[in-house]
Amino acid sequence: MSEFREQVVDFVRDLQSRIVSALEAHEPQMKFKKVSWERPGGGGGDTRVISGGQVFEKGGVNVSVVHGQLPPKMQEKFKSKTTDFFATGVSLVIHPRSPQVPTVHANFRYFEQAERAWFGGGADLTPYVPAPELFRHFHSCFQKACASYALDAYTRFKKECDEYFFLPHRGETRGIGGVFFDYLEGDREKTFEFVKKSGEAFIEAYIPVVEKTKGLKYSERQKKYQLIRRGRYVEFNLIYDRGTLFGLETKGNTESILMSLPPEVHFDFQADLETNEEERQLMGWLKKPVEWADAQT
Incomplete structure (x- = not known):
């Protein structure tokens, strides 16, 4: 493995550990379980998972370091004459119990x-209750990381x-967004520094949101709304998500790939997602994205 590859692998493993530690601080009675896996075609990784927590109903923070031969379909996508590839990264999805x-x-x-x-890479937030101040905080953290x-x-x-x-097919976004970037080439060292700052920004962006919302009360309707909106999460991940599709195409670890799916979901026929002002406000933001970092909403 080249020196640069080792630096990136060290970064994703360290970020995984720091994120898990930050999340575990809010689950004093439960820890993330480590599950290691190997990829038949080369490489492997480890997934840190939590299930049934008081705050985090389900979550996973996965690191993969894989290499080998691209399947024909992926080779065609990359328009490459060679099949060798190397990929490493850290990916996570956290599904809290409370809709707050x-x-x-x-x-x-x-x-x-x-x-x-x-x-x-990137990061995005999927809320179930309007909280403009927290949305601005989340976006501002990544705005700062991007500035450099x-x-x-x-x-x-x-x-x-x-x-x-x-x-x-829904005419709406999955959540209130964040940042997303791909195929960043050019100055490798500069880009790597930006990615490291973005990883740090994630901790700064999300952990305070958990701290401020985990103790808030919620209604039966808010919980129902969360379960229906989780259905949109499932739809996106199984139909459109590049990471899910790439992982399955390259025969990655299926359990780790599908760890992003929530533990409980409602797929109600013709579900009404605008039954009150709170829901109408949130749906309005999902249908017309807001410039949160500079918003006064």
């Missing part, structure tokens, strides 16, 4: 294929996030 606490997703990854190498990379980085990556996590 937003679901969160993040991943930071590095990929080499033939003569090309690039970084990708390029003046327009946050604007571009925020827009890409809104577009990527859009469900065309």
